[in-house]
Amino acid sequence: MTRICVFGAGAIGGYVGARLAKAGVADVSLVARGTHLEAMRAKGLSVTQAGETYTVHPKVTDDPRGLGRQDFIIMTLKSHALPVIADTLAPLIGTDTVLLFGQNGLPWWYFYKHGGRFDGRVLESVDPGGTLWRKLDPERALGAVIWQAAVLGRPGHVIHGFGNRLAIGEPSGEVSARAQALSAILGQAGVESPIRPNLRSEIWLKLWGNLSFNPVSVLTGGTLEGLARDSGTRAVLAAMMEEARTVGEALGVKFSVSVEERLDMAAKVGAHRSSMLQDVEAGRPTELDALLGAVIELAQMTGIATPALKLVYDLARFRVQVA
Template identity: 50%
Template sequence: MRICIYGAGAIGGYLAFALAEAGADVSIVARGEHLAAVRRHGLCLRTAEWERRVEVEASDQPEDLGPQDYVIIALKAHSVPPLASRITTLFHDQTAVVTAVNGLPWWYFYRHGGPLENRTVESVDPGGLQWRLFGPERAIGCVVYPACEVEAPGVVRLIDGDRFVLGEPSGETSERVLKLAEMLKAGGLKAPIRPRIRDDIWIKLWGNLSFNPVSALTGGTLEQICRFPETRAVIRQMMIEAQAVGEALGVRFAIGVDKRIAGGEAVGAHKTSMLQDLERGRPLEIDALVSSVQEIARHLQLPTPTIDVVLGLVKLRAVTATSQ
């Protein structure tokens, strides 16, 4: 089984390590010092208890890696469209594309069955580029739960978690998703297959939609923004508005708003990924996490007043951050 991880940073590096441990023929697309370190010393995974290295083929030229059975995209959503044509150089006729990316995926309405069947999400996939180049029939959903970071070039630290939820857009348990789940499990990961992967996407998105922009605007950790009454109220209202959108699409929310907020608070003094990106001068992952929900709400003619306000503020915050 040939598997390429496109974007072998924190999450991608963790996946590459686990799959190599399982015996898959793993390659990664990386760049810069991280790529150089992996080539020299292998890919290192570090936890609080142990540290191990694996050898993986690594390149910044995907066209040199050859056709793959699975391509796992582990990039920020806004990074994918400019690279789409290069990603396709890894495909053969049956290559599956696994979207280990936060937010609403570009294939969301493929095999959806609702009124927006086969509609592209412009804020995630401008001009339907990924839909056209990748083909939605290749897509396998993946909801990422572990917390990892690149501690040094070639070194990924696993902070917490080992669960990657998988699912076909159609809800079927296909041979290709079964094989991938088995390989991930052989590498020590949890990889449940969900018949309703969109429910899992929305539970994760629920937190990303609200926690991330509020933390970026305030500089607060998850614990702080969930405990401070005024920011908690904003987060709660954003979640209520998003839930109405999700339910209009047929999503079932297995937990309530307050329990989801409590889960964020329990993480403690952790900075969200959007706040970390802001502090490091990186582009913010706004569209896949927030704009996408607003876009769908507009199609459904549902109001999202709090989401609209926070989205406008965080978009300007991203602009002012780059001009400082």
């Protein structure tokens, strides 16, 4: 049976791992920590979805050394945690182990097999000094865009909010056998997992909302719906998105919706407080560099001016530091 480890099994990772365990389509193990881990050890992992609750009992640990080599490792930590845990992945990695990266923002492997003028370039904002590139090897990487929303209601209990798509893709754009295998397993577990030949465009579609709404929410305390419906903040968000679109298009990205449509998509989510705002209020590190700092780095590489992005980045960076 295919061996899959979900590394960073919080809300999203816990949801995906629970779906896999419930379906019995893989030998599943979860790496977590703290009270969440202890709760799963004691009573299993419970998931509430569409008003129904179920409990599964996969292997759970905070020490991956006892899990053995894996076929797939699904990485659901936040981007800033990857350098911290890179060395701890070694016991899980065999000759053909594939790492699926589901972080928000621009991924560290972004220019691996990109094919453009920056092919093979390391993004310093998300991978300072190329540490992840060297230690994790981009040849092992599959990209992912996670569209599910979930929260931990309490330790050991995931509450699924909305969405069930987890798009995956090779950095090269090919439809590989390993991508097809993982897509099929996730599909059997009830997680919609289309293979995208151009995953970077879908990464940007999600990033487009995150790079704007998340830092502006940190500065204002506003919800997605509130920020999108207020004329003043909507204008700021739109200016940020227009600058980001110029950067993305310079790198070959195709945007499937307009700025106004993307703003309306966020508004439909409702009175949702962004993950970055929640992180700041809880005193946790944020994804500011992966979501916005990396786009500003790309703008500098391509010679594109991004005054709105830089202004909001500088203000949000200060807010994060003093939180």
